[in-house]
Amino acid sequence: MSNKPEKFIDENGLRLDGRRVDEMRPMTMEIGVLSRADGSCYLEWGKNKVLAGVFGPRELHPRRMQRANVALIRYRYNMAAFSVEDRARPGPNRRSTEISKVSSEAFTPVIMTELYPSAVIDVLAEVLQADAGTRTAAINAATIALAEAGIPMKSLIAACAIGKVDGQLVVDLNKDEDNYGEADLPIAFTQDGDITLLQMDGNLTQDELKEAIGMAQKACEQIFELQREVLLNRFGKPDEIEQLAEETEPEPEVEFDEETTDEEVASELQEDEEEAPSEEDIPEEENDDDVDEELGGEKDEQ
Amino acid sequence: MGRKIVIPGQFLSDDEKYAGMGTYVKNGKVYSLLYGILNDKNKLTVVPFSGKYIPSRRDLIIGTVILITPSNWIFEIGSPYDGLLHVSEYPRRVESSKMRSIMDVGDSAILRIKDVNTNMKVELTLRERGLGPINDGRIIEIMPMKVPRVIGHSGSMISMLTKETNCEIFIGQNGRIWIKGKDGDMDDLAKAIDLIVRESHVPGLTEKVFQFLENRRDVERELEPDGSLENELDAQTVDKNEEMPDETSRKIDMLLDTADD
Structure with missing residues (x-):
């Protein structure tokens, strides 16, 4: 059965797929691919294909799972039956349950769960095609999906696996390296360099572990750069973004305006049947004043 | 330099007194919490592109x-x-x-x-x-973040929509909009709101939506030429009179837009 290659790294220092030891597989991401999800991302990383969707914050059922002060992050890592060469038995299993748990914990420190007490944020990561490193790929996609869903996060998360083959540490294992290598070490980082996930399969010495963490951090820097690019270029290239900066106004004052506007509109509903009372004039006057002030202010600036 | 897109965890300022909505402070420095637009007029605030409505008192x-x-x-x-x-x-x-x-x-x-x-x-x-x-009319659902866009600066957009479509409009803070009017008018209004949501980042949006509604009305006029020419002329003059305050609000809008640059 063993398809174990004789050598993982050739005499030129290149790996089976032609990469250098510190080189990641090419990664592409697409944001907003699911119309019914609040946030979504499709990610390809070498031969890995992962789809992540975020739903919520929304009401959590069953209620006994609710946390009174914080939102629950319910992460579901799932491998499609067709994602591997031999059909995977559908449904959760020991491995996917474990990955779901640790991935959820990878996001818990950065998501502001205290803003949504007793709610749930559902993160669904679906592996469509697997080629080693799917949990890290899923985490990278989930970060983008969470950002798109407008979930408040202190940092993005990036994850990458470090492995050991032929006694040498390598970045981002592929399938053969994962199956027949000596160690597999997936790590997730925040932008500050804090580790939010670390697992290890196989054996590494203390020094190797330290070196591996350094290598993973370097790789994650590259992933952050890619994630940043995807998010910032979502509405066009940076030069067009200047235009986009015109958007959105809600400062406290403006919000106040809106409120009064709403009240006016609400009272308009009844105006046909009832006479407008005198209180109604007050917000209107205030509104006008604000307009004048704003105009005056803007003109001064010019 | 105005406003720009920011991502969660992005460094915004060294001075924590600028920290506003959608940001957090760590070690005296301000970072973004959200994926959205940075607004640095007084304090640094980040307005997200999307998100759920979170109820707050008096809404x-x-x-x-x-x-x-x-x-x-x-x-x-x-x-x-x-x-x-x-x-x-x-x-x-x-x-x-x-x-x-x-x-x-x-x-x-x-x-x-x-x-x-x-x-x-x-x-x-x-x-x-x-x-x-x-009991009547329709309810349209939009993202709650887009509510300020549909209302416009000091209500310029909503008053223009009300005038142009002859519909009653109520905008809930949770992104649900109730409209009531003639069926055709409500169709137009629904399309206009859709346009606002899709192009909410385009400068001079009120003007654009106004043009959109104008064009639609022209098309309708061509389709049903039963109204006599005089009636149409009458309607137009009345329209013009009514538009006056509206025109002003649009000017205000454009002024604000240019001032933002």
């Missing part, structure tokens, strides 16, 4: 009844938390058995949020003028 919203208990109507309000309307918050005294005849499951209403407690229990009220069940 006016539109909700739909999902459950009736002996003393409460429970409303779905487009947020992770449901709203409770106690029978005593209905303007009249209501017998428990008559609750269904006033508002049944699936009915919608314009509501005020009376209070939200720390467990996010949302209490609603109808005891106020302008609130009540919705």
Whole structure:
């Protein structure tokens, strides 16, 4: 059965797929691919294909799972039956349950769960095609999906696996390296360099572990750069973004305006049947004043 | 330099006194919490591109009844938390058995949020003028972040929409919009709102939506040439008179837009 290659790294220092030891597989991401999800991302990383969707914050059922002060992050890592060469038995299993748990914990420190007490944020990561490193790929996609869903996060998360083959540490294992290598070490980082996930399969010495963490951090820097690019270029290239900066106004004052506007509109509903009372004039006057002030202010600036 | 897109965890400032909504402070430095647009007029605030409506006290919203208990109507309000309307918050005294005849499951209403407690229990009220069940018109749902866009600077967009489509409009803070008018007008308005949501980042949006509605009306006029020419001329002059305050608000809008640069 063993398809174990004789050598993982050739005499030129290149790996089976032609990469250098510190080189990641090419990664592409697409944001907003699911119309019914609040946030979504499709990610390809070498031969890995992962789809992540975020739903919520929304009401959590069953209620006994609710946390009174914080939102629950319910992460579901799932491998499609067709994602591997031999059909995977559908449904959760020991491995996917474990990955779901640790991935959820990878996001818990950065998501502001205290803003949504007793709610749930559902993160669904679906592996469509697997080629080693799917949990890290899923985490990278989930970060983008969470950002798109407008979930408040202190940092993005990036994850990458470090492995050991032929006694040498390598970045981002592929399938053969994962199956027949000596160690597999997936790590997730925040932008500050804090580790939010670390697992290890196989054996590494203390020094190797330290070196591996350094290598993973370097790789994650590259992933952050890619994630940043995807998010910032979502509405066009940076030069067009200047235009986009015109958007959105809600400062406290403006919000106040809106409120009064709403009240006016609400009272308009009844105006046909009832006479407008005198209180109604007050917000209107205030509104006008604000307009004048704003105009005056803007003109001064010019 | 104005406003730009920021991502979660992005460094914004060295001075923590600039920290506003959508940011957090760590070691005296300000970072973004959200993926959205940075606004640095007074404080640094980040307005997200999307997100769920989070109820807050005094908000006016539109909700739909999902459950009736002996003393409460429970409303779905487009947020992770449901709203409770106690029978005593209905303007009249209501017998428990008559609750269904006033508002049944699936009915919608314009509501005020009376209070939200720390467990996010949302209490609603109808005891106020302008609130009540919705029996006609349509409800359109948009992202709650886009609500300020549909209202416009000091209400310029909403007043233009009201004038141009002859529809009544109510915008709930939870992103639900109730409109009432002639069927054709409501179709136009729905399309206009869709345009606002899709192109909310384009400068001079009010002008663009105005043109859009104008064009649609022209098309309709060509389609049904039964109205005599005189009537049409009359209508146009009346229109012009009515548009005056509207024109001003659009000018204000454009001024604000250019000032933002």
